Amino acid sequence: MTEQAISPRHVYFDCDLGVDDSLALCYLLASPAVDLVGVGTVSGNTSAEQAARNVLDLLAIAGRDDIPVAVGEHDYRTSQYVCGVQHIHGDNGIGNVELPRSAREPDPRGAVELLIELSHRFDGDLHILAVGPLTNLAAVLDADPTLPSRVASVTIMGGAVREPGNVSPVAEANIGHDPEAARIALSAGWDVTLVPLDVTMTNTFEERHRRRLLDSANPTAQAVGRIMDFYFDFHVPEYGRRCSALHDPLAAAICAGGVVPTVAPAVPVSVDTTHGIGRGQTVCDLRGQRNGWHDVDGEHVRVVFEVDRPVADHLVDVIDGLRG
Numbered sequence: 001m002t003e004q005a006i007s008p009r010h011v012y013f014d015c016d017l018g019v020d021d022s023l024a025l026c027y028l029l030a031s032p033a034v035d036l037v038g039v040g041t042v043s044g045n046t047s048a049e050q051a052a053r054n055v056l057d058l059l060a061i062a063g064r065d066d067i068p069v070a071v072g073e074h075d076y077r078t079s080q081y082v083c084g085v086q087h088i089h090g091d092n093g094i095g096n097v098e099l100p101r102s103a104r105e106p107d108p109r110g111a112v113e114l115l116i117e118l119s120h121r122f123d124g125d126l127h128i129l130a131v132g133p134l135t136n137l138a139a140v141l142d143a144d145p146t147l148p149s150r151v152a153s154v155t156i157m158g159g160a161v162r163e164p165g166n167v168s169p170v171a172e173a174n175i176g177h178d179p180e181a182a183r184i185a186l187s188a189g190w191d192v193t194l195v196p197l198d199v200t201m202t203n204t205f206e207e208r209h210r211r212r213l214l215d216s217a218n219p220t221a222q223a224v225g226r227i228m229d230f231y232f233d234f235h236v237p238e239y240g241r242r243c244s245a246l247h248d249p250l251a252a253a254i255c256a257g258g259v260v261p262t263v264a265p266a267v268p269v270s271v272d273t274t275h276g277i278g279r280g281q282t283v284c285d286l287r288g289q290r291n292g293w294h295d296v297d298g299e300h301v302r303v304v305f306e307v308d309r310p311v312a313d314h315l316v317d318v319i320d321g322l323r324g
Contacts, residue, residue: 008035009152010122011255012115014072016132017054018045018089019231020244023205023315024131024252025055026213026224029062030319033256036064037126038118040111042072043081044132044177046093049074050084051132052106054094060102062220069104072111072136076178085173088234095230099223112140119150126150129255130185131157131248133174138181141188148190157251158182159196159269159282161303171280172197175271179280183271192301193261194269195251196282199304203246203311204239207232212316221319250311254304258314263306266295 011034015021028034039059041051052071059067075081090096107114115136119126128151130137137154140147158174165171175182186192210232213225232242253259268285272278284303285296293305 006033008033009127009256010035010037010125011127011129012037012118013039014042014111014128014130014132014136015039015051015055015248016042016044016046016048017051018084018093019095019227020246020248021045021131022054022058022094022224022227024248025058026220026319027249027252027315028256029064029220030218030321031256031258033258036067037122038114039067039069040072040114040136041069042111042132042136043074044084044174045089046084047074047081048072050093054092056102056104056106057099058220058223060104061099061223065102065104068107068114070107070109070111070114073139076133076135077138077180088231090230095227097223097227111136112143115140116144116147119147123150125152127152127255128154129252130154131174131251133177134158134181134185135178138184141184148188151190153191153193153255155193155195155251155255156185157195157200157248159194161196161198161282161284161286163197163201165280166197168277168280170278172282175282176280179271179273183273186269186271186301189300193254193264194282194301194303195254196303199307200247200250201245203250203307204243205246205249205312205315206243209312209316212320216320218319246311249315250307253311253314254307258318259311260308261302261304261306262308263293264302264304265289265293266299266302268296268299269301269303
């Protein structure tokens, strides 16, 4: 008996394409479980405009100029984007690696218009993967409040529940940069899988995994292997060795179905939008979980704490074309 073929998931990738976003994109392009139908960019690791250039250049290396790339929101809902995090992602967002410049320019449609159009084209079968600030998602919900009815799922890399934040003691960067947008996106009523620091910080990409990218026959993987070098240096004080956390790639693997959450209760989730010390905190109501993780009736946000397999091995296996 042969295995029944499973149609790939139509995925829209919303990103602030920096180093770990690049690894996530490489995985999405390689995964047979994913049909990447569009990319929108937002300011975060770098500006929305630079992120789009990074995406276009990586897609050109992969020979995927068929995928539309649209620039999204430059500024956040209540504050301006000032600059990226050059000490983490380099001056250009991709570890100061200079890629061959693609001749292609961003789609004339903005990210909001592109996402709305794709939601109609793939009505009920579109999966959104958002790995940057959620400004674009809030903007598209403003423009079309009916969007959630046409979206199959939303996977968001963001938040910190029991883990400390990374831009404040309690706030993770994607949520902390635009808490107002995050609150809108998380309360929209669509099915959300939230991938917080609690799980991404406990899954690492090691030098042996980066070496596999560099040695790969996949030219996009080779480029990403070079891009990650700068990122590894940043993580030395955190881990005591050259490696990196797996933020966006882990969310990508969950969105694709390649990695399965094993502890991911559906619980009430809100975001602190005040201007005190708690601003940007992802507030998850975990009361009643002491005797085992369970869902709360009526809640639509699942918060991932554990997954079923070593994530880095899966990522490089898929990128190398093995059975990941």
